[in-house]
Amino acid sequence: MSVLLSRLLADDVALPQGVADAAISGLTADSRQVKPGFLFAALPGTKVDGAQFIPQAVAAGAAAVVIGDQTTAPPANSILIKSGNPHQLFARIAARFAGSQPDIVVAVTGTNGKTSVAAFVREIWQSMGFRAASIGTIGIVGPQGEEYLAHTTPDPVKLHHALAELAQDHVTHLAMEASSHGLAQFRLDGVRLAAGGFTNLTRDHLDYHATIEDYFDAKMRLFSELLPQGAPAVVNADVDIARDVVTRAKAHGLTLFTVGEKGHDLKLVSCVRDGFGQRLVLATASGQHEIYLPLVGDFQVSNALVAAGLVIATGGEEALVLHALESLKGAKGRLDLVAHSTKGAPIFVDFAHTPDALEKAILALRPYVKRKLAVVFGAGGDRDKGKRPQMGAIAAKHADIPYVTDDNPRSEDPAVIRAAVMAACPGGIDIGDRALAIRTAVEALEEGDILLVAGKGHEPGQTVGGKVLPFSDHDAVKAAVAGQDYHG
Ligand SMILES: CC(=O)N[C@H]1[C@@H](OP(=O)(O)OP(=O)(O)OC[C@H]2O[C@@H](n3ccc(=O)[nH]c3=O)[C@H](O)[C@@H]2O)O[C@H](CO)[C@@H](O)[C@@H]1O[C@H](C)C(=O)N[C@@H](C)C(=O)N[C@H](CCC(=O)O)C(=O)O
Ligand SMILES: Nc1ncnc2c1ncn2[C@@H]1O[C@H](COP(=O)(O)OP(=O)(O)OP(=O)(O)O)[C@@H](O)[C@H]1O
Ligand SMILES: N[C@H](CCC[C@H](N)C(=O)O)C(=O)O
Ligand SMILES: [Mg+2]
Numbered sequence: 486m487s488v489l490l491s492r493l494l495a496d497d498v499a500l501p502q503g504v505a506d507a508a509i510s511g512l513t514a515d516s517r518q519v520k521p522g523f524l525f526a527a528l529p530g531t532k533v534d535g536a537q538f539i540p541q542a543v544a545a546g547a548a549a550v551v552i553g554d555q556t557t558a559p560p561a562n563s564i565l566i567k568s569g570n571p572h573q574l575f576a577r578i579a580a581r582f583a584g585s586q587p588d589i590v591v592a593v594t595g596t597n598g599k600t601s602v603a604a605f606v607r608e609i610w611q612s613m614g615f616r617a618a619s620i621g622t623i624g625i626v627g628p629q630g631e632e633y634l635a636h637t638t639p640d641p642v643k644l645h646h647a648l649a650e651l652a653q654d655h656v657t658h659l660a661m662e663a664s665s666h667g668l669a670q671f672r673l674d675g676v677r678l679a680a681g682g683f684t685n686l687t688r689d690h691l692d693y694h695a696t697i698e699d700y701f702d703a704k705m706r707l708f709s710e711l712l713p714q715g716a717p718a719v720v721n722a723d724v725d726i727a728r729d730v731v732t733r734a735k736a737h738g739l740t741l742f743t744v745g746e747k748g749h750d751l752k753l754v755s756c757v758r759d760g761f762g763q764r765l766v767l768a769t770a771s772g773q774h775e776i777y778l779p780l781v782g783d784f785q786v787s788n789a790l791v792a793a794g795l796v797i798a799t800g801g802e803e804a805l806v807l808h809a810l811e812s813l814k815g816a817k818g819r820l821d822l823v824a825h826s827t828k829g830a831p832i833f834v835d836f837a838h839t840p841d842a843l844e845k846a847i848l849a850l851r852p853y854v855k856r857k858l859a860v861v862f863g864a865g866g867d868r869d870k871g872k873r874p875q876m877g878a879i880a881a882k883h884a885d886i887p888y889v890t891d892d893n894p895r896s897e898d899p900a901v902i903r904a905a906v907m908a909a910c911p912g913g914i915d916i917g918d919r920a921l922a923i924r925t926a927v928e929a930l931e932e933g934d935i936l937l938v939a940g941k942g943h944e945p946g947q948t949v950g951g952k953v954l955p956f957s958d959h960d961a962v963k964a965a966v967a968g969q970d971y972h973g
Contacts, residue, residue: 486510487522490549490564493578497568504564507548512582512642514575521546526575529553531693551575572671576641580675583645585652587618587659590676591795592711594704595684595721597842598788599637599662602682604816605792606660612809613801618651620644621662622836623816623943627651633945638667641675648676660795663711665690669703673711680717680799681707681739682791685724687841692869701726705733714738717798721787722747742798744790751794756786758852761822769803777811781820781833782849789813818942820849823959824966830930832966834958836942838865838892840875843939847883856933857885861922862940863892864906866899866948873902877910884937886929887913890922892940893948919947920961920971927965938962947973 491505510522516538519525525542527535527550536556543550549564553571568574580586593602603619607626610617618627620639625632625647638661639647651659663673663681686701694700708718708730718734720727723745731741744751754766754773762779763786778789789810796806815821821834831853837846847860860880864873880887889906891899899917907913916922926936938958946953955973964971 488582490524493524493581494566494574495577495581497574497577498566500564500566507564509548509582512575512579514640514642516542516545519545519547522548524549524551524578526551526571526578527553527556527558528571528575529556551578570671573674576671576674578675579641579645580677583649586645586648586677587652588657589679589799590648590659590661591680591682591799592661592663592673592676592678592707593682593684593791593795594663594665594668594707595682596687596689596839597845598684598784598791599664600816600836601785601788601819602684602792602795603660603662605789605810605813606795607658608813608815609792609796609801609806609809610658610660612812613796613805615658616654616656617658617660618656619660620647623818625651627654627656629654636667637662637664638672641672644672645675660792663704663707665700665703666693668706668711669694673707676711678707678712678716680719680795681712682719682795683708683727683730684721684788684791685841686726687839688869688872688875689839690869691871692867701729705730708734708739709737712737712739715740717742717795719744719791719794719798721745721791722749723787740798742794744794745787748790751790751797753786753790756783761853767807771803774807776807778813779811780813780815781822781853782845784845784849785815785820816943818944818958820846821942821959823938823962826927826930826934826936826966828930828932828934830932830934830936832927832930832936832938832962834942834962835937835939836944837862837939838872838941840872840879843876844879844883846937846939847879850935850937851883854885854933854935856931858883858935858937859886859888859926859929860884860937860939861888861890861919861926862938863890863919864902865893865940866895866897866902868895870905873905874909877906877908877913881910881912886926888922888926889913889915890919891917891947891949892919893944895948896950899949919956919958920964920973923958923961924965924971927962
C-alpha cells in the first residue's frame with residue numbers, strides 16, 4: 486500500500502507539487518526499520534537525536550524525512566520536511582496513513598486507575614451490545630482476543646495500525662489509556678477523541694518529568710490540546726487536583742462531567758462493603774440508584790464512576806450503563822483474588838507500583854483482615870528512585886509483615902533498589918528472589934491473614950538486565966499454595 490505524501494501532510498506542511506506527489510509505502514521513526522519508499526521521522530529523543538540516523542535511513546531507501554525545523558540536517562537524497570513539532574506531525578501522518586479509527590474513542594489519564602477504567606469502559610460497552618475494545622498496559626483487548634504491547638500508549642505507527650485493524654474488524658467503541666509519556670511525546674495526537682477521563686495525580690515517573698507540575702502538564706494535554714471543543718471531560722472530583730483539571734477543561738471549552746462523592750453528574754451518595762463487593766447509592770439527574778459493584782477497594786468505585794461517566798457522556802443510556810456496573814470484572818491483576826492458602830487466607834495480586842497505589846491497595850484489604858496483613862512488593866529499576874523509600878514507609882506503616890523483593894530491576898543492581906526500600910521499612914523482610922518471597926509469605930499465612938502481592942499485576946515477566954525472564958505473580962502464588970517450586 487502507498488499513500489501520496491500530499492495526503493499524509495494535508496494542511497500541515499505545504500510542499501511543491503512534484504515533490505508532494507511522492508508515494509510513501511510505510512512510516513517509521515527508527516532508521517533500522519526503514520524500507521524503500523518509507524517516510525522516516527528523525528525525532529529528538531531522551532537518549533539520542535534521530536537526526537543523526539538520517540544517512541542510514543536514506544541509504545535504506547527513505548523517500549521522505551521529517552525533521553525539527555531547528556535541526557541542521559545532513560544533505561539528503563530524499564525529501565526533507567521541516568516541522569516546528571516533528572513528533573506531532575509524525576503522529577498526524579501516522580493517523581492519515583492508517584486511515585480508519587473506531588467511531589468513538591475515549592482516552593483516560595491519571596497516575597493510577599487508567600487500565601482499570603479502560604477495561605471497565607470496554608466491559609460496559611460490550612454489555613450494552615457494542616463491539617468494543619481497549620488499548621493500554623494490558624495490551625489490545627478486543628473481540629479477536631488479546632495482544633500484549635510494549636507500551637501503555639503505543640507509538641503512533643503501532644497505535645494507528647491497531648486503530649485501523651480494530652475499525653476494519655467493525656469495532657465501533659474503543660477506550661484507551663493516555664500515559665504521561667504518551668502525551669508528552671505526542672503519541673496520541675492523531676487520534677480522533679470523543680471524550681477524556683481523569684482519575685488522579687500522585688507521585689510517579691519523576692525520572693522522566695522534571696517536576697510534578699511538568700508531569701501534570703503532560704497529562705493535561707489531553708484536555709487542553711487533544712480533545713475537540715465541546716467534548717466531555719469526565720473528572721474524578723474527589724481528588725484535590727480535580728479543581729485544576731476542571732479549570733483547564735473549562736478554559737478549553739470542554740463539557741464537564743464530574744463523578745464521585747464531590748461529583749455533580751454521577752454522585753456517590755454512599756458505599757457499603759458487602760463481601761468482596763460493595764453496595765453503592767448513586768445520584769444522577771434522574772434520581773437515586775442502588776448498585777452492587779462486584780469489586781474490592783474504594784478506588785475501584787472511583788474508577789467505575791469515571792468509566793460509567795465516559796460511557797454516559799458519549800451517549801450511553803444511563804440505566805444500561807449503571808446496570809452494567811453490576812457485572813464488571815476489571816483488568817487482570819488489579820486486586821485480583823488469585824487463591825486461598827491452605828489455611829484459608831485470601832491472596833490478592835495487584836499492580837500497585839506507586840506509593841499512592843500501594844497505600845490504597847493495602848488499605849482496601851485492611852477491613853477484611855482478622856489477624857495479619859502481609860505484603861510482598863518491590864520497586865522498579867530505572868524508574869523514579871524517589872518512590873522507593875516512600876513505598877517502604879507505606880508498607881511499614883500499613884502492613885503487618887512487609888516482604889521486600891525484586892520488581893523489574895532492569896539495568897540496576899537489585900540489592901541496591903531493595904536497600905533503598907528497606908531503609909524506610911523497619912521490620913521488612915528482604916528476599917530478592919520474587920518466587921521465594923512469595924512462597925515464604927504464603928507459607929507463613931495463618932487463618933485470618935491476607936496476603937497482597939503487589940507491583941506486577943498482569944505482567945508476564947521479570948526484567949533483569951536487558952532480559953525479560955518469564956514470571957507471573959499469579960502462577961507463583963498458585964505454585965506456592967500447592968507447595969511447589971516456581972521458576973517462571
Ligand atoms: C523515555 C521514553 O518514553 N522513551 C520512548 C521514546 O524513546 P526516545 O524518543 O527517548 O528514543 P531515543 O532512544 O532517544 O531515540 C530517539 C529517536 O532515534 C531513533 N533511533 C534510535 C537509534 C537508531 O539506531 N535509529 C533511530 O532512528 C529512535 O527510534 C527514536 O525515534 O520513544 C520510543 C519510540 O516510541 C519508545 O520506545 C521509548 O520508550 C522507552 C523504551 C520506554 O521504556 N518508555 C516507557 C517509560 C514508557 O513510555 N512508559 C509509558 C508509561 C507507562 C505507565 O503507564 O506507567 C507508556 O506509555 O508505556
Ligand atoms: N483510582 C485509583 N486511585 C489510587 N490507586 C489506584 C486507583 N486505581 C487503581 N489503583 C492502584 O493502582 C494500580 C494500578 O492500577 P491501573 O493499572 O488501573 O492503573 P494505571 O493508571 O493504568 O497504571 P499504569 O500507569 O502503571 O499503567 C492498581 O493495581 C491499584 O493498586
Ligand atoms: N508502566 C510502568 C509499569 C511499572 C511496573 C512495575 N512492575 C515496575 O517495573 O516498576 C513503568 O514502566 O514504569
Ligand atoms: Mg495502565
